[in-house]
Amino acid sequence: MTNSEIAKTLRDIAAVYSIKDEKKHYFQIAAYQRAADTLERLTIEASDLFVQGRLREIKGVGQTIAGYIEEMVKTGKVKHFEELKKTVPPAVFPLLNIPKIGPKTAFKLVSVLKLKRAENVVEELEKKAKKGEIAAIEGFGEKSQSDILRAIEEYYRGKTKTRRMVFPFALEIAERVVSYLKKCPEAKQVEILGSLRRKAETVGDIDIAVASDQPQKVLAWFGKYPEKERVIEVGDATSSILTSGQRQVDVMVQPSGAFGSLLQHFTGSKAHNIHLRTYAQSKGLSLSEYGIKSSKQITVNRKQLIANKKLLYQFSKETDFYEAIGLQWIAPEMREDTGEIELAIKHKLPDLVELKDIKGDLHTHSSFNIEPSHDLGANTIGEMAKKAENLGYKYLGLAEHNPSITAHNNNQIYDLLCRRNMVIEKINTSNTNITLFKLLEVDIQADGNLALDDKILELLDGAIVSIHSSFRLEKDEMTKRILKGLSHPKARILGHPTGRLLNERPGIEADWPDIFEFCQKNNKALEINSWPYRLDLPDTMVREAVKMGVKMVIDTDSHASDQMDVMRYGVYTARRGWATKENILNTLPPDMFRKWLENK
């Protein structure tokens, strides 16, 4: 039972309550949706949290929902939910995946058009729409009929409510839109916001804010974006378009003087904003993208509000907005409502690690051919060193995959590594700007032994140990395997610990609290692998590691010199896990890092 499956079930239940009696169940519905929201974004499986007795630690999961999740994990379903779902036609649920179709619309369509079977309800609905049967329903018209047809078409082509892209892919789209918007003469300032600004590992849609005194002109400009497929909607201050790649881009415009509150609002997360606004309310203040007003004042429409500055306090800078409600400014990466607001009230937020703190990359693969078991890098050791120098690093770890152990005997492997070490030493003596470390990425075999024997490992300053095979061991066996691999004195870093690939492969199953405890006690480090499809450790696990005092390193796993630029993604992940400089070993100066590496 995965988190997204659990979330889907909770959303279905929220939909059932909406259909039955939305007013009566208003807050219950919100509660189910809130729990689903957090579950979808969680990078730890709820089923694991259940085993550890920690379900209640999930935001928005209280006694009741925790009980339902427990039942789901144990039996695959929830009796109470099964009963509830029987009260609405089954064909309602598949329609909820289609954009712009919510519970009410789905129920009305299914009931009036007598759509019986859940399996083919989308196709049936499409047929009826083409026959003009939707337009004939009361409350619908020609326009809503064609909108539904288009939504179905886009749904077939991959636009659903939950499809997410990996961060750099979304960033690339966003940057193209930004450079286009910046050419608009009326746009004074353009910023990427939303989950992109929070540096979330995956991104749903793209949010951009523009400062301008002429929103209409900016929105008209946006509507002519060359890569757009269509304009989804356009209003006084906001607009959404669909790109040719079926990605949604939302733009909001505010005058420069109110830009600070817009940045805050549009950065989110939703949960962060709700908590922030609830807190402000307790102080008699009402927060929105327009600024801060006293919640006791009569609500007037937006244009009046903006015209009458006495009613509304506006902010050009985001820091001022937070300050006005007595809070420390919160780094966007932390804005997930996982305790950051409480700390900001006390002005005790951690000082997060930054890219400029990084003194070296430790996990890089050169093209020096040690005949490895996995892929070789594309650039020479010298080229990698040069790139590291250009990045301002003080040290660089060469960590090619270990030589294939099926294709060589120990003497051959020994010789291969001696040859590589000579090249490294030559650079170390001739170039005083950078220190190269003799590392290696060594496989932890299925039995927990390292792929190389002790005599060979002695040639190294240290080893990054990783799993590259047998991903599907039982949890206990996997945990023992990792602990055994890490126990070797030369094993210093656990590479891409979970082995997950975003949108492709889930991580391995292991007893992470045990592994974290072992690392903390034995001075081993966990890697935060910056490769955008890995981001491994995931942010929530970084947070756990920080809490337990486990040291980490941020690496790129580069197989070419230009790939060393992805370091920033690892830093983002570390920041989302609330890591400070002190938690990250490769912020240390070279001599101190060497001491750690040699376990002194």
Next chain:
DNA sequence: GCCGTTTTCGGCCCGACTGTTTTCAGTCG
């Protein structure tokens, strides 16, 4: 159904936009 520096009861963020409507319901972020 969740949650707590005001609370274990009584509240629960705030707003945009569209289509089908003459004042609002539904969806979305």
